[in-house]
Amino acid sequence: MDENLDVFHIMKTMRPMRRLKPDPVPQDIIEEILDAASHAPNSLNTQPYRFIVARGSTTKTFFGERYDAEMLRRFAAIVPPADDNSRFARNVRAAMALGKHIPDVPVLLFVCGERDWPGAVPxxxxxxxxxxxxxxxxxxxxxxxxxxxxxxxxxxxTTMHQMFEAELITHLKIPETYGIVAVIPIGYPQGNFGPVTRRPAAEVTYFEQWGENV
Ligand SMILES: Cc1cc2nc3c(=O)[nH]c(=O)nc-3n(C[C@H](O)[C@H](O)[C@H](O)COP(=O)(O)O)c2cc1C
Structure with missing residues (x-):
């Protein structure tokens, strides 16, 4: 395991890890992560989130079947040929493969958010x-x-659940006052964490006014 826990190193090497080992993930580690994560900023400290930690096969299969079907519907037409080894091609293949392996992931974390109209909507x-x-x-x-x-x-x-959110909410017995914001498959990775490629921030940063780069 990479022992460098410098926060800048962590941010720059936190790529989506979609190929996961089936090895169990200890509950105390999940709880420690959720406890720390809950310290994030949120409006008026209302903490309008709830977590559902799913390990059982019923929910993983229910979610996995629908997730995979939606991934195929949306991306099957653009899956690159097997000999394309570009970053984009590998990314798409890994995303599609996750759809097939959801039932095998050790933990499926549903992050729910309390419903509330943005103030700007009259x-x-x-x-x-x-x-x-x-x-x-x-x-x-x-x-x-x-x-x-x-x-x-x-x-x-992942956010593909938006395509079947209503039946997922029913399945998970989530009250009408909450929606699902993100679904995060978690497990020990098969590959290595690695550098994330992004356009340099300098290219999208202005000073004082939009368009001013110097
Ligand atoms: C709002 C949002 C929704 C996303 N939804 C999915 C998803 O449903 N499935 C998935 O495999 N990745 C999803 N991703 C991950 C992106 O596809 C991923 O970060 C992108 O492909 C860039 O890959 P990289 O971080 O390895 O460079 C999502 C990312 C964001 C920010």
């Missing part, structure tokens, strides 16, 4: 259910991913 335009409070939940989601990375656990952020 009261007379609020129709149907409010969205979950994404802004108050995603800092926690990122902390979970970083916490997994620091503990040597592979994890990846």
């Amino acid at each position: 009261a007379n335009q609020r129709i149907g259910l409010a969205p979950p409070s994404y802004g108050s939940v995603f800092p926690c989601v990122q902390n979970i991913l970083l916490g997994c990375r620091a503990k040597g656990l592979g994890a990846s952020l």
